[in-house]
Amino acid sequence: MFKPKKIDFSKNKTFTAANRHNLVRIDNLMEIKKVEDLRNDYEEIEDFIRAIVEARKNGKPVTMFYGAHVIKCGLSKYLIEMIKRGYVTHIASNGAGSIHDFELAYLGGTSEHVPTAIEDGSFGMWEETGRWMNEAIQIGYKNGMGYGESLANYIHTNKEKFPYREYCVFYNAYLNNIPATYHISIGTDIIHQHPTADYAALGYTSGEDFKIFCNSIKDLDGGVHMNFGSSVQGPEVFLKALSIVRxxxxxxxxxxxxxxxxxxxxxxxxxxxxxxxxxxYRPRKNIINRPTSLGGRGFYFELNHMKSIPYIFNRLSEELESGE
Incomplete structure (x- = not known):
């Protein structure tokens, strides 16, 4: 019988991230502030804002799936405030979204310079990121946890390792009793390169997160789902979750x-x-069109995250905290 050969990952060499140059740091995260009014350029955006406002006033969920570039754009403070104020009821991302968040929590910075790192094979070979995240996931696996809960619980029980945890989105979700789920594909994330990676643990915990995500989607009648910049993982996970619920x-x-x-x-x-x-382009059908065929409405906004998320946050602040 044919037996394909495998490379030995135990030979992978890792490096400390302590002195790494990071493109995104806690000192250059975007601050909460007033932003430009988008109503004149995006005529449907107020309809969408009203849908979120109505959903939250009626106790309906607002779920958000985002690609890792939302964190890389420096928007962590906005996401954290949206969680704390109850504007969103579930956050979800891919594996990279969890990694950038985790690195901010322990290192105070994330996003290495890939073009040079890939040339010598050092890209993603960070000892602390890979070892600690895999350790957290394996502990969670043994205790029947999902991926997001595993990481948050690890930070909570090892606070001395994470001096910047206040800037971590999934940790703030954990503290505010909001699900944070991560939907991975094996081989797409840098922690899968680490010699300690356990693919059974990775698969199990992300699978549990999918169940948690489905549970949030089941209550979405009258609610809102947003997808920011995830062109494959977010649309596919959402459509499958919707199919299970229906x-x-x-x-x-x-x-x-x-x-x-x-x-x-x-x-x-x-x-x-x-x-x-x-x-x-999966979001066109899987986010906008097919899910709303039974009722509701799908929107598309061609907008940079650094404009869309701050604007949505500011408008929700005005509408939900006006005292009316």
């Missing part, structure tokens, strides 16, 4: 969804031919 007749029929990205989609509400590359 398969079990749990609801989530009339929902509002929105996708935020930099791809110019034109008339995103119109079907597009398989001959056009837009057909293969």
């Amino acid at each position: 398969n079990q007749k749990l609801g989530a029929n009339k929902i509002t969804t929105a996708n935020f990205d930099l791809i110019p989609l034109g008339n995103y509400k119109k079907d597009v031919s398989k001959e056009h590359f837009h057909y293969y």
Whole structure:
């Protein structure tokens, strides 16, 4: 019988991240402030804001899936405030989203310079990130936890290692009783390169997070789901979760969804031919169109995260904390 050969990951050489140059640091995170008014350029954005306001006033969930670049854009403080104020009820990301968050918590910085690091094979080979995250996930695996809870619990029980934990999004979600789930693909994240990686633990904990995500989606009737910059993982995970919920007749029929990205989609509400590359852009169908076919509304906003998230935060602050 054919037996394919495997490379020995125990030979991978790791390096301390202590003196690493980080592009994103706690001292250059975006501060909470007033931002430009987008209403004149994006006529539908107020309709979307109203949907979130109505959802929260009615006790309906607002779920958010984001790609790692939301953290790399320095928006952690905005996400944390949205969690603390109850503007969002579930946050989700891919594995990279958890890694940048984790590095900010222990190192105070994240986002290495990939073009040079990939040349000598040092890219992603960070001892503390890989060892501690894998240790956290393996502890969580043994205790039946999900991926996000495993990381947050590890920080909570090892606070001395994480002097900057106040800037960690998933840790703030943990402290505020909001689910933070991470949906991984094996081989996509730098911690999978570490010699201590346990793929059974990684798969189990992320699988548990998928169940947690599905539980949040089941209550989405009258609620809102947002996807920021995740072009594959977010749309695919959301569509499968929605299918499970509807398969079990749990609801989530009339929902509002929105996708935020930099791809110019034109008339995103119109079907597009398989001959056009837009057909293969998953958020168009999996976030905007297909989930809202039973009711509700799907939006698309061609916006940089550094504009969209601060604007949404500011408008929700005005609408939900006006005292009316």
